[in-house]
Amino acid sequence: MSYFRPAIRNMAGYVPGEQPQQGKFIKLNTNENPYPPSSAVTAAIQNVLGEGLRRYPDPWGDAFRIRAADVLGVPPDWILCGNGSDDILTIVTRALVGEGQQLRLPTPSYVLYRTLAEIQGADCEEVPFNRDWTLPEQFAVGSQKLRLVFLPNPNSPSGTIIPPEQILELANRLNCPLLVDEAYVDFADTNCLQLVGQNEKIMVSRTMSKSYALAGLRFGFIVAQPQVISELAKVKDSYNCDALAIAGATAAIDDQAWQTKNRDRVIATRCHLTEQMSQLGFDAARSQANFVWFTHPTEAVQPIYAQLKQNRVLVRYMNFPDWGDGLRISVGTDQQIDACLNLIKDLVP
Numbered sequence: 027m028s029y030f031r032p033a034i035r036n037m038a039g040y041v042p043g044e045q046p047q048q049g050k051f052i053k054l055n056t057n058e059n060p061y062p063p064s065s066a067v068t069a070a071i072q073n074v075l076g077e078g079l080r081r082y083p084d085p086w087g088d089a090f091r092i093r094a095a096d097v098l099g100v101p102p103d104w105i106l107c108g109n110g111s112d113d114i115l116t117i118v119t120r121a122l123v124g125e126g127q128q129l130r131l132p133t134p135s136y137v138l139y140r141t142l143a144e145i146q147g148a149d150c151e152e153v154p155f156n157r158d159w160t161l162p163e164q165f166a167v168g169s170q171k172l173r174l175v176f177l178p179n180p181n182s183p184s185g186t187i188i189p190p191e192q193i194l195e196l197a198n199r200l201n202c203p204l205l206v207d208e209a210y211v212d213f214a215d216t217n218c219l220q221l222v223g224q225n226e227k228i229m230v231s232r233t234m235s236k237s238y239a240l241a242g243l244r245f246g247f248i249v250a251q252p253q254v255i256s257e258l259a260k261v262k263d264s265y266n267c268d269a270l271a272i273a274g275a276t277a278a279i280d281d282q283a284w285q286t287k288n289r290d291r292v293i294a295t296r297c298h299l300t301e302q303m304s305q306l307g308f309d310a311a312r313s314q315a316n317f318v319w320f321t322h323p324t325e326a327v328q329p330i331y332a333q334l335k336q337n338r339v340l341v342r343y344m345n346f347p348d349w350g351d352g353l354r355i356s357v358g359t360d361q362q363i364d365a366c367l368n369l370i371k372d373l374v375p
């Protein structure tokens with residue numbers, strides 16, 4: 027199709043994790059929360075249905091911004107809402123990285139960042155993590171071409187975290203903005219929210235998909251200094267968040283009691299999963315997220331993924347060139363994890 031821009035013709039397109047619409051699977055492959063969201067979310071959405079759908083939604087999602095500002099301890103004008111945090115990542119990339127310019131990301135990490143660079147016709151520089159999931163010196167070196175750095179923290183697929191002090195130092199050394207993707211941070215011990223006030227180049231993105239169990243609703247947001255937010259807002263769709271999503275996300279962030287309880291349950295199961303897999307001979311990365319990255323010192327893991335799938339348990343098999351492969355298993359309920367562990371027990375010697 028010669029009508030399309032070369033950048034589009036030459037790119038492969040992002041392939042999301044398997045989302046089987048048929049058949050009963052235990053789904054441990056895309057880091058969804060295994061528990062239903064707060065009942066306050068359903069009530070808030072029901073309240074909008076009908077008459078509430080007639081009008082356009084609030085273009086800024088102020089109800090959410092005001093509530094989230096209170097919970098997070100930042101002013102509302104430091105927040106921009108998105109149709110999932112993938113929308114936020116798209117807005118940031120479109121606003122900052124032009125054709126021929128460069129975007130940096132670590133690897134192994136979230137593959138979508140590369141797709142976003144490719145859509146812009148931009149260069150993508152993938153810097154490999156050290157084997158212990160720390161960042162090499164080179165990650166902090168700026169250049170004329172480099173316009174944006176992405177850093178998922180906790181990282182996916184490893185679940186590991188770079189401490190905030192190191193992220194501040196990184197941002198201070200770079201000559202371009204740094205987006206810290208905190209999709210999984212509610213399952214971690216620390217976060218980078220405090221850093222946003224200390225350096226205007228630091229932006230933090232969050233999502234309601236994982237820790238609030240709302241992957242189907244599509245709502246995410248970014249926290250940045252207000253002069254940054256106003257520039258980003260120019261790039262977004264006028265009504266990027268629909269009325270149902272704004273109402274649901276507002277109710278969800280308002281219910282911190284639900285969030286704490288859910289987080290504690292997920293972390294308990296994460297510990298159980300990690301312990302059991304270690305006993306089966308797997309190496310586990312030190313996860314601060316709702317999934318764990320497993321490798322095996324002697325056994326091939328791809329056949330384990332395939333066998334699990336045949337038994338209707340979906341985990342994520344990932345293979346990174348020059349790095350190696352592994353299994354990323356999302357934290358499900360205790361029952362789901364035990365079912366998965368029981369199958370794995372029969373698959374490793």
Ligand SMILES: *Cc1c(COP(=O)(O)O)cnc(C)c1O
Pocket residue numbers: 109110111112113136178182207209232233234235241245246
């Ligand atoms: C899941 C995920 C997101 C996307 O979240 P949505 O809000 O559902 O778009 C962003 N970044 C990382 C690293 C993720 O794993």
